[in-house]
Amino acid sequence: MRSRRLxxxxxxxxxxxxxxxxxxxDEVLLVNGDRLTGRIVSKAGNTLIIKTEYAGKVSVRWDQVxxxxxxxxxxxxxxxxxxxxxxxxxxxxxxRIGIANTEGGGRTVKRQDIAFINPKPEQSGHGVSYSGRVxxxxxxxxxxxxxxRVYADGALNARAKDYAWGLGMKIERRxxxxxxxxxxxxxxxxxxxxxxxxxxxxxxxxxxxDKFKDIQLRTTVGGGYGWQxxxxxxxxxxxxxxxxxxxxxxxxxxxxxxxxxxWGVRASHWLLDRRAELFHEQDGFWSLSDSEELTIRSKxxxxxxxxxGITASAQLNADWDRTPAPGRKSTDxxxxxxxxxxx
Numbered sequence: 001m002r003s004r005r006l007x008x009x010x011x012x013x014x015x016x017x018x019x020x021x022x023x024x025x026d027e028v029l030l031v032n033g034d035r036l037t038g039r040i041v042s043k044a045g046n047t048l049i050i051k052t053e054y055a056g057k058v059s060v061r062w063d064q065v066x067x068x069x070x071x072x073x074x075x076x077x078x079x080x081x082x083x084x085x086x087x088x089x090x091x092x093x094x095x096r097i098g099i100a101n102t103e104g105g106g107r108t109v110k111r112q113d114i115a116f117i118n119p120k121p122e123q124s125g126h127g128v129s130y131s132g133r134v135x136x137x138x139x140x141x142x143x144x145x146x147x148x149r150v151y152a153d154g155a156l157n158a159r160a161k162d163y164a165w166g167l168g169m170k171i172e173r174r175x176x177x178x179x180x181x182x183x184x185x186x187x188x189x190x191x192x193x194x195x196x197x198x199x200x201x202x203x204x205x206x207x208x209x210d211k212f213k214d215i216q217l218r219t220t221v222g223g224g225y226g227w228q229x230x231x232x233x234x235x236x237x238x239x240x241x242x243x244x245x246x247x248x249x250x251x252x253x254x255x256x257x258x259x260x261x262x263w264g265v266r267a268s269h270w271l272l273d274r275r276a277e278l279f280h281e282q283d284g285f286w287s288l289s290d291s292e293e294l295t296i297r298s299k300x301x302x303x304x305x306x307x308x309g310i311t312a313s314a315q316l317n318a319d320w321d322r323t324p325a326p327g328r329k330s331t332d333x334x335x336x337x338x339x340x341x342x343x
Contacts (some may be wrong), residue, residue: 068090
């Protein structure tokens, strides 16, 4: 069989076609001589994130970066606070980064003077970022026994450089053989004003009803001081403590109100290249007038992203009252498997 040759003109263009994808990629040159190509996602602190076709997102220590070149526009914030949008980066000489914008201006800065690449609003101080999630778990059993259960929780959060706020809700209803066995809901909200990047002053409130724990309405309002220990794309951890005022109206028991030592924990951590997110949330109220009055609410679990914001989740809710109403138990635990949506 006679072999066929490529036309001469196509042979001239074949190398260019082969190299075309790489020529349109951003490039990171490391101090050891290695080169990474892909798309630069962000830079904050000592971490540069570049998305590659061969390894997904790769984190590189910024102090090990010798030079950066971008083909697509990025937003750059310098250590002096200058925010340069639609900029392109180049590496004109070692340890220096060239910044050119679409208006024709340009400058060269030291590598360590690049504070952020594609900063979030809370990092740049311009704008607000919003995030939220909704989770739903439901079950219906028919046959020798009948039961229905519906659980839903959701959260909406906003973050700017100087402040953050969040709203949350939780609803649960259960019925066994046409008899209600659980009926509860909780609404809460908080506002945090940041003194600096790691410390904040907060105010918070919550409204709760749980008919089967003889809670017609439990209201809390308070404030205090908080610490944002970690806040990055992989790990978030904040602690807060202060004073709250608790007012408890019961259906049949004696009403109560008291000042309390309050605290809160918010933690999350991504595992397995962002294939699973562990989380834990806890709020506590310990009476200052009666040490036996102690209430803790918590939820702990794991979320698994599926696609397009849809997540699967498994979580354990645990609510504990040291001194419940007469005839009620101290601890309520609920194990949930459900689907949700995050944005």
